[in-house]
Amino acid sequence: MAYADYDNGNEPLSNGWRDWRFMLILAGAALILVSLALPFFSQRISSAKVSFSDGSTITSHYSTLVQGLNLTMSKSPVDAKLDAVDAILTPVSHRRSGYGWMIAILQRPSALRRHLSLVLCLMVPLLAAAAGIGLTIRSQRTPVGLARGWVPAAINIGWGALLGLFLAWCHHFDFSFTLRAQYASGFAPGVGLWGAALGAALIFAGAFSFRRALHENVLDWWALVFVVALTIWLLIRFKPFPYVEIWKFVEDGIVVTLRIVTTSFGLILLVSLLGGLGRISRSRVIYFISSLYVELIRGIPLLVQLLFIWYALPQMFDVLGGLLMSLSPNLQAQGQWLIDLRLSPFTAAVFGLTFCYGAYGSEIFRAGISSIHRGQMEAARSLGMNYFQSMRHVILPQAVRVILPPIGNEFVALLKDSSLVSVLAVSDLTRRGREYMARTFLSFDTWIMVALCYLVLTLFSSRAVEFIESKTRFER
Amino acid sequence: MNRTLNPEIIRIESLCKSFHHGRIVALDNVSLTIPEGQVTVIIGPSGSGKSTMLRCINHLEVPDSGTITVDGIVLESAQDINKVRTEVGMVFQQFNLFPHLTVLDNLLLAQRIVRKRSKAEAQSVAEQLLRKVGIPEKAKAYPGQLSGGQQQRVAIARALAMQPKIMLFDEPTSALDPEMIKEVLDVMLELAQEGITMVAVSHEMGFARNAANRIIFMDQARIIEDTTPQELFESPREERTRQFLSKILH
Known part of the structure; x- marks a missing residue:
């Protein structure tokens, strides 16, 4: 049929x-x-007793059994072999x-x-x-x-x-x-x-x-997010050694990664809006400054920018501070402040990501805003609204719908590129993974776990962006 | 209305405007005064500068030289320009409704943020105007769901919601299907009879004949003829005007 x-x-x-x-x-x-x-x-297992060849035993109770039993295996006494595991069953x-x-x-x-x-x-x-x-x-x-x-x-x-x-x-x-x-x-x-x-x-x-x-x-493609998350959970449950330990180790790295990404994404939106408006500005000076920013930043790799901010910027502060102090005795305090100024790893990471992704975002905003027919601006201005009112109420609400898909992609790309900040001594997901690997040499297990964690985050964000997009369509 | 009408509500003095660094001259030393309460229709071949002149009146085009005075305000500073724009309504060829807002919100937006009216007040003005242009039932629709004629009527209502002293129409029926032109012209005719000051760039000779007090023929960036419709249609003075009319009146 x-x-x-x-x-x-x-x-x-x-x-x-x-x-x-x-x-x-x-x-x-x-x-x-x-x-x-x-x-x-x-029946169920209420506790388990692990005996070792040197005669020592470790008993773990149900609540900690998964972690307890398997962790005791990994932390068995030196030179002792595992003899037996006795589970105590309770009806x-x-x-x-x-x-x-x-x-x-x-x-x-x-x-x-x-x-x-x-x-x-x-x-x-x-x-x-x-x-x-x-x-x-x-x-x-x-x-x-x-x-x-x-x-x-x-x-x-x-x-x-x-x-x-x-x-x-x-x-x-x-x-x-x-x-x-x-x-x-x-x-x-x-x-x-x-x-x-x-x-x-x-x-x-x-x-x-x-x-x-x-x-x-x-x-639905949402199922993939679920499947990847389930995979992480199953790894932890079925093979607690070493996955429980890896999970516990990288858990706070996920939080750090998310904090960096959300903070910088908020700032990126702001920088992109300003940069985008600058790129369509009629003022030559503003146009030149924003274009220079976009062109320069897009031409330098993000990793190099991050390394520059982390290693070279403090040196520049020192030189500038010294210069300030030599200029005038009145500026001693300010110069000293500049010399003492040190960015925290977190600030440096957010600063670097914002600076770099703001340039890409500016281009997206510029394209989005200029895709709105100029008649819209004229209509708004002819009703007596000023430039900012017209932007706020007429142009941007329409531009957002154009901007959303590429800016959503930027968010996912940012999430992945945030792994580069691990060179700045920020304990993000990637750095935690590296630390764990350096300690245990379990490279396969560690990176599988880290990759799955990133995958859940990126797949989830792509779906979320898709969802928001579907909610903001309108008839033309 | 008992107050005396301003004989020079719009005054344009030696206005010049060119595009592409002077390569295309749109307005060549044009002067014109428009008295309050009159309906003026500007006709002319395309590229003659009629739309540019209209757009200069509320500074959507910035003139190269010359002065424009609207209701006693000289268009110079940004504040003055904004003040003039609130008193001058404009209707565009392409309607330029805000597609992300409903018809009602299109009418409310500028009233709320420029005129600072309360929501209730703005809403009652908007509903009254939608009844006037004949589509009160479309208040909750989006512009994309309306026909061209309906959109243009909403655009007229949006401009009127600011209660302007002057209405500018920039070829309001040129983008419409033939069967929708009449519904828009009817609204414009009704406005003309109410005595609002109107300046319209239009090729609708029927409208010009019935509604206009005065008709201006422009060609090659200059005003060629400035007279009453009757005189222009029956005994045009200039050869160029005769040529133009013979081409469009068939």
Whole structure:
């Protein structure tokens, strides 16, 4: 059958309530809701004792098990070999069902903090059931018999539920397949888990059979952000050594990177606006100054600019201060101030990035502003508005829509180029990675982690820019 | 209106303007006075300097030499120019509505920030004007959703919202589809009958004949003829005028 047959808008896409695909989905949803009340896990690891060949032991309790167990492996006593790992299992009869686990964890804030991921993993099947029921009900109210918008949600949450259930199962032996192999019988999934998995699979299959009636792709690019973030989390959970340590090490680097990027981006917007206005100014002096700035800065590599600001600028301050002091005795204090002036690494980094990216931004703003028809400015001026009022209320609101896509690209580029500030003794993500690698020589693991962290940030920003863009379109 | 009308609300004295460093002369020593309450239509072939003269009146073009006085204010300093612009409304060939604002906001913007009117006051002025130009139902629409004729009527309303003493029309119907010209001319005709001072560059001879008190023919940067419509259409003095009219009146 040709694709067009699905696309004419009037052809019914389902047989209403009696359609087998809705039946499949409803059965799956019911199965999930029932299964969550059946036994899920009967036991969990409450603590583990690690024994070493020299006779010493280290015991870690559940809350720190992931980190504790694996970190103790990495920090084993010198010259001692790992002898055995004994896990202490505790039965959890009173809260063995899916609902039971969720309620037990949600009741205590302290438990929620530690086991948030388990609750989230258990909630995805519930969401899948909701999406399936929602899809079925909404579909009955549409003329074509299918609520198209709900189908991608049901498909994605359907497979997400399968993944969530698998991860929930991994939680109760703490993602350690070594431990699971030791106590295989203790970690057999309960009947509830199998039932919920089957239910999720039914929802996925039912929703997936509708995919040819869709106009859009099933996977949104937002999914990539989620997948990369999930990869980081899975690395940490499944291979805590060394990823937990790397994560803990570079965590504050992410914060520093974000602080530098957001601070300088704010300043860049300001510099770009001024530079852009300067580039279209009728005053020759202003035009010359802003053009010189743009041309010079664009011709020098960012790394060289940063090195100049960090190493050469203090020397220039010294010379200028000395010059000031020799000029007049009245300027002693000012000269001394200049000699003593030292930029902090953070300030130098923000300054350098702003200076460089402001030049690129100026060109974007210039192009954006001059793309607005000059009749707009004339109309605004003819109504008696002055230059700044016209810019503020008429030209810039229109220019923003032109400027947004390239300036969003600039933001992503800035995020990546901010890794260059690691040469200025700023403890950003890249520098933290380098420090960790220098300490442990785990180059592969370190840089995989750093790369994934950057990837999450950049992918997220691209999607966010796309979203804002879609919200600011208007009819011409 | 009981007060006496200003016989020289616009006074242009020996105005010169050239483009491309003097290579194209748009206005060659043009002088003209326009009394209050009159409707003046400027006609002439393209490139004769009529639009440039109109745009000089509110300083959208900066003259090379000569003086322009509008309602007693000489256009020199930036403040004076802005003051004159608030009293002179302008309607453009390309409408130049603000596409990012609704029709209502197009009418509110300058009232709010230049006239400093309260929102309620500005809104009542705007609604009244939209009724006057015949499209009150489009207040919430965006310019891109309107036809050319509707856009031009909104543009007229936007200029009127400032309650100007003088209205300048720069070929207001040239960019319109033929079937939309009438709705715009009707609005202009209504304004002309209300006694507002109007200067229009236009090729609509019907409008010139019916509404204008005075008609000016320009060619090659100079005023060739300055007379009443009746005289111009029936017994033009200059040979150049006759040639022009024979080409456009068919």
